[in-house]
Amino acid sequence: MKLKVGLIGAGGFGYLHLSGYKRNENCEITAVASRTEKSARKAAEKFNIPRVYWGDGWRKMLELEKLDAVSICSPNYLHAQMTLEALKNNCNVLCEKPIAISQKELYEIEKEMKSKELIFFSSFQKRYIPFISRIKEMIKNNVLGEINLVRHFFSHYGPYTSWRPLSEQKWFFDADKAGGGVLMDLGVHSIDLLRYLIGEYDRVEGYSHNTTCKKIIKEDNCNVIFRFNNGVLGTIMISWCNEPLDIIELFGTKGMLKLDLQSKEPLSYRPKKLRRNPAIKEFLEGDHSMKIIPQHLLINHFIDCILKGRQENPDFNDGKRAVEFVLEAYSKSNSD
Numbered sequence: 657m658k659l660k661v662g663l664i665g666a667g668g669f670g671y672l673h674l675s676g677y678k679r680n681e682n683c684e685i686t687a688v689a690s691r692t693e694k695s696a697r698k699a700a701e702k703f704n705i706p707r708v709y710w711g712d713g714w715r716k717m718l719e720l721e722k723l724d725a726v727s728i729c730s731p732n733y734l735h736a737q738m739t740l741e742a743l744k745n746n747c748n749v750l751c752e753k754p755i756a757i758s759q760k761e762l763y764e765i766e767k768e769m770k771s772k773e774l775i776f777f778s779s780f781q782k783r784y785i786p787f788i789s790r791i792k793e794m795i796k797n798n799v800l801g802e803i804n805l806v807r808h809f810f811s812h813y814g815p816y817t818s819w820r821p822l823s824e825q826k827w828f829f830d831a832d833k834a835g836g837g838v839l840m841d842l843g844v845h846s847i848d849l850l851r852y853l854i855g856e857y858d859r860v861e862g863y864s865h866n867t868t869c870k871k872i873i874k875e876d877n878c879n880v881i882f883r884f885n886n887g888v889l890g891t892i893m894i895s896w897c898n899e900p901l902d903i904i905e906l907f908g909t910k911g912m913l914k915l916d917l918q919s920k921e922p923l924s925y926r927p928k929k930l931r932r933n934p935a936i937k938e939f940l941e942g943d944h945s946m947k948i949i950p951q952h953l954l955i956n957h958f959i960d961c962i963l964k965g966r967q968e969n970p971d972f973n974d975g976k977r978a979v980e981f982v983l984e985a986y987s988k989s990n991s992d
Contacts, residue, residue, distance in 0.1 A: 659683040659962060662721055662747075664714045664738055665729035666690035666699035669752055673727040674703045676955035683959055687721045689714035691730075714738065718745045725775075725962055727955075728752060732840070733833040736761035739776075743768045748775040750958050753844045755975035757835025759983060762976050775967055777958045778975030780848045784950035784957075785917060787939070791906075792853050794935050800908030806854060807891045807905045808846045814870055814896030815841070829872045837874030838896045839865070839985060844978035846892040848970065849904070851977065857890065858883045860981065863988040869897035880985045920945055 661683045663670055670690070677685050689709035690696035696708040709717040718726065718741050725748040728738045736756040742749050743765070755778050756762045769776060782788070795803060812818040815828035827833040834840060851857060860882045865875035876896040883889055902917040914924045922944055923936075930936050954970075961968050 659724040659959060660686045660721065662687040662689070662717055662723045662726045663699070663729065664689045664717070664726060665731075665734075665752075666695045667729060670699065670727070670729035671702075672949075672951050673729055673750070673955065674699065674705075676949075676952035677727075677959075678703055679952060680956055680959050682963060683725070686723070687717050689717045715741060718742055718747060723747045725750065725959070727779075731827045731833050732757050732835045733827075736765060739765055740768055743772055743774060743776075746772065746774065748958075748962050750777045750779060750955070751975065752779045753848075753975065754835060754840055754979045754982070755972070756979055757840065759980070762979060766972065766976070769972060773965075775958070775961050775965075776972045776975075777954070777961070778848075778970045778972065778978070779951075779954065780845065780852075780970040780974060780978075781950040781954045782845055782849045782917070783852050783970060784953040786946060787915075787922060787942075787944050788849070788852070790935075790939060791913070791915060794913075794939075795853060795906070797935065798908075799910070799930070799933055799935050800906060800913060801910030803854065803888050803906060803908045805889045805891075805907040806850055807893070808850060809893045809901055809903045810842050810846050811893075811895035811898040811902075812842075812900040813898075814838075814876065818900065829870065831872070831874045834874075836982060836986060837865075837867075837872060837878070838876050838894050839878050839880070840979075840982050841896075842894045843878070843880065843892060843982050843985070844975075846894060847981040848974055848978045850890055850892070851974070852970075853904075853906075854884050854886070854888050854890070856885045856977070857981065858885045860984040860988060863985040865989060878985075880981075882981070 661677050685705050687707040688699050688705045693710040696710045700708045726742050728751045862881040865878035867876050870876040880892050904915040906913045911930045912926050916922045
């Protein structure tokens with residue numbers, strides 16, 4: 657028996673989710689909801705989805721369709737209320753980032769989840785880049801010795817420039833709907849990936865930002881410095897104003913690794929003698945092309961967890977900690 661899946665938010669990211677579900681033999685997409693009838697019907701036609709809803713119809717979809725799972729790909733400010741309705745209708749949830757835009761929303765979702773036995777996944781697809789798990793294993797096995805510093809630089813040209821929107825609703829630059837600027841957009845990915853590699857963060861120690869390329873109130877460039885529970889120092893640098901880059905640098909007592917997440921040859925290292933390490937040597941000789949895109953791997957994992965009745969990561973807490981990181985950084989700016 658296949659799982660019945662629905663989608664809320666038939667924009668660009670929604671299409672990415674739909675294509676992932678379409679490729680999974682254990683589920684069928686039975687309904688789609690979007691802001692306008694036009695976008696809902698367009699997605700339904702493209703992916704052969706039998707029923708469509710629009711406007712506030714997403715509530716009716718959750719109530720009537722008896723879905724096993726739903727992907728929430730709507731604007732940020734709708735994520736929490738849609739998640740709550742899905743949970744109340746006993747539906748497993750895969751929610752795009754950020755899963756909420758306030759501490760109050762996080763609390764409400766967490767409270768509702770405690771009364772249910774449902775699977776919740778935060779849509780952090782960068783964890784599913786194939787070589788990321790191998791880098792995590794290297795860190796665990798002390799290939800770099802004791803890690804003391806990590807940096808992540810993540811940038812592109814910004815919403816509506818780096819990618820073409822399917823919706824006419826340009827909410828990304830409305831701070832009330834987006835929950836913030838570039839840090840809420842890209843920063844949640846950065847902190848989640850570094851938490852996955854290094855461990856839980858302890859506290860945010862500094863935040864600086866400016867607005868240089870977008871006519872918005874919130875930040876389009878920012879830096880955040882923070883500390884992990886294990887003492888490792890972290891820095892993330894996020895931008896909507898630069899060339900598309902996605903680079904992680906890991907510094908340890910035995911050397912450093914630089915990861916280019918957008919390259920087919922993602923790893924460089926110092927010093928040269930690190931090449932002697934079997935893990936480094938094997939990595940360099942491997943094929944790092946992505947045969948399945950990370951978002952689809954995440955969806956496969958989500959569906960598998962529903963079928964097995966087993967919650968795995970990235971779960972609600974991963975989404976929560978990412979949002980809390982951003983909110984804490986913003987509080988540093990407000991206290992200046």
